[in-house]
Amino acid sequence: MKVILHHPRREMQVEGKRRVADLLRYLNLNPEAVLVIRGDQLLTKDMEVGEEDVVEVRPVVSGGERERRRAP
Amino acid sequence: MKCTICRGQAALEIRRHNAAFCAPHFLEFFERQVERAVRDQKMFTHENRVLVAVSGGKDSLALWDVLLRLNYRATGLYIHLGIGAYSEESRAKSVAFAQSRGADLIVVDLPQEHGMNVEELARNSGRVSCSACGLSKRYIFNKVAVDQGFDVVATGHNLDDEAAVLMGNLLHWQVEYLVRQAPVLPSTHPRMVRKVKPLYRIAEREAAAYAVLRGIDYIVEECPNSLGARSLLYKEALNMLEAQSPGTKQSLYWGFLEHMRPRLAAVQEGVTLRDCLHCGQPTTGEVCAFCKMTERAAARMRARLVRAQPASSGPPPEETVAAGVPAGDAVDPAAIAGEPIGLPSGPDDRA
Numbered sequence A: 001m002k003v004i005l006h007h008p009r010r011e012m013q014v015e016g017k018r019r020v021a022d023l024l025r026y027l028n029l030n031p032e033a034v035l036v037i038r039g040d041q042l043l044t045k046d047m048e049v050g051e052e053d054v055v056e057v058r059p060v061v062s063g064g065e066r067e068r069r070r071a072p
Numbered sequence B: 001m002k003c004t005i006c007r008g009q010a011a012l013e014i015r016r017h018n019a020a021f022c023a024p025h026f027l028e029f030f031e032r033q034v035e036r037a038v039r040d041q042k043m044f045t046h047e048n049r050v051l052v053a054v055s056g057g058k059d060s061l062a063l064w065d066v067l068l069r070l071n072y073r074a075t076g077l078y079i080h081l082g083i084g085a086y087s088e089e090s091r092a093k094s095v096a097f098a099q100s101r102g103a104d105l106i107v108v109d110l111p112q113e114h115g116m117n118v119e120e121l122a123r124n125s126g127r128v129s130c131s132a133c134g135l136s137k138r139y140i141f142n143k144v145a146v147d148q149g150f151d152v153v154a155t156g157h158n159l160d161d162e163a164a165v166l167m168g169n170l171l172h173w174q175v176e177y178l179v180r181q182a183p184v185l186p187s188t189h190p191r192m193v194r195k196v197k198p199l200y201r202i203a204e205r206e207a208a209a210y211a212v213l214r215g216i217d218y219i220v221e222e223c224p225n226s227l228g229a230r231s232l233l234y235k236e237a238l239n240m241l242e243a244q245s246p247g248t249k250q251s252l253y254w255g256f257l258e259h260m261r262p263r264l265a266a267v268q269e270g271v272t273l274r275d276c277l278h279c280g281q282p283t284t285g286e287v288c289a290f291c292k293m294t295e296r297a298a299a300r301m302r303a304r305l306v307r308a309q310p311a312s313s314g315p316p317p318e319e320t321v322a323a324g325v326p327a328g329d330a331v332d333p334a335a336i337a338g339e340p341i342g343l344p345s346g347p348d349d350r351a
C-alpha cells in the first residue's frame, strides 16, 4: 500500500495488508496523535488496509509556539 | 468497530468516553460538546457578535464552521504574519473557507500595516519570533474586536492545548499563569474584549476528525518556528499517558477547572489598567508592549538604514534612541486578562 506521511510530506510503500493498529505500530506512531484517512473516510484501528490502498497518516498535533521566555 | 448509537461502521473511537461514532453521529457529538461549552461557561449568546481568530489550521476552521452551523454571529479574523510559504498557504485556505461558507473574514496584514513581518519585528525588537508573533496577534485581535464592536474573541484552543499548557504551568509552578488559565477570560477594561475557548471540551484528534469529515481544507503543515517547541513535548507525553490510560488529558484539565479554578479565582488579584499613551489600548504601563516592540523595531531599522548611507547625509543615527528603549516590557495586558505567557497560548493564537 501507499502511505502518505507529513512533516515533511512524503510517501512510502508498505508491503502486505494490515490492520490500522499494526500499521501505526510499524510506523512507530501513537494512535492518539494521528488520523488514518482513506479517500474521505476515517479508519478505526481495527480496520484493515490492503495492498492496493492509498492511506494518509495525518498528524493532529499542532500549536507549538516556542516559549516566549527562557525557562526559569 | 461499530457506532455506539446506530451500530453502523464507526469513523472515530473516543476512548475517553468509551464510545465510537459513525460520521454523522460524531459530527452531532462534536456540535453538542461545543454548544455545551458555550452554554455552561456562558461564553456568548446568539445575539453577541463573535470574532473568531482564524489561522487556517484545523482547530480554528472547525470552530468557525461549528459556530456558523449553530447559528452564532461569527466573523473570522485572519492575521497575515508574513512567515513565508506557511503564511501564504494558511491565508489562501482561510479565504477559501470563508468563501465556501459565505462568511465574513477580516484580514489584517502585519507587514503592510506595520512595515515588518514577524521575523523582522522579532529581530529588530530583540524578541524571539513566537514572542513577537504572539504579542502582535493578541494585540491585533483585541484592537479589531474593540474597534469594530465585537462582544467576544473566540480562539480554537482545544483540550490538548489546555492540558499541555497546564502541565507546563505545573511543572514549572508558574503560579501567576495558573491563576489565569480558564476557558473564559472576562473583560477587565472597556477596551479589553472578553476571550473564550469553545473547544476546551474537544480533544485535538476530534477537532482534526471534524475538519476531515466536514471536508474542510485546512493547513496540515506547521509554522516553521514551531519546531522543537516545548509544548509539543508536553503534548507527546500526555498522548503517551492517554494511550495507556484514556481520559488522562480530560481528567487533568477538567479536574483543574472543577477543583482548582474556584479556589484560584478567589485569590486572583485585580490589576489596574490604563490607556497606552501612544495607541490608547489598555496596558499596565504607560506605553503598551506592542507599541514598545514596534517602535523599538522601527528605530533599529531606521538606524540601520542611516548607517548604510554616506556619513554626511540624513539625520544622526538613532541607535541611541533605540538603545534607550527599555527592553523589559510593561506587562502585556492580554496576559493579565489570562493568557499564559510562558507557554503556547495555542494554535489559534497561531494565526
Ligand code: SF4
Pocket (backbone or CB within 6 Å): A064, A065, A066, B083, B118, B129, B130, B131, B133, B134, B223, B224, B225, B226, B349, B350, B351
Ligand atoms: S509557531 Fe506560532 S507563535 Fe511561533 S511564529 Fe509560528 S505562528 Fe507565530
Ligand SMILES: [Zn+2]
Pocket (backbone or CB within 6 Å): B003, B004, B005, B006, B007, B008, B021, B022, B023, B024, B025
Ligand atoms: Zn451512528
Ligand SMILES: [Zn+2]
Pocket (backbone or CB within 6 Å): B276, B277, B278, B279, B280, B281, B287, B288, B289, B290, B291, B292
Ligand atoms: Zn500602545
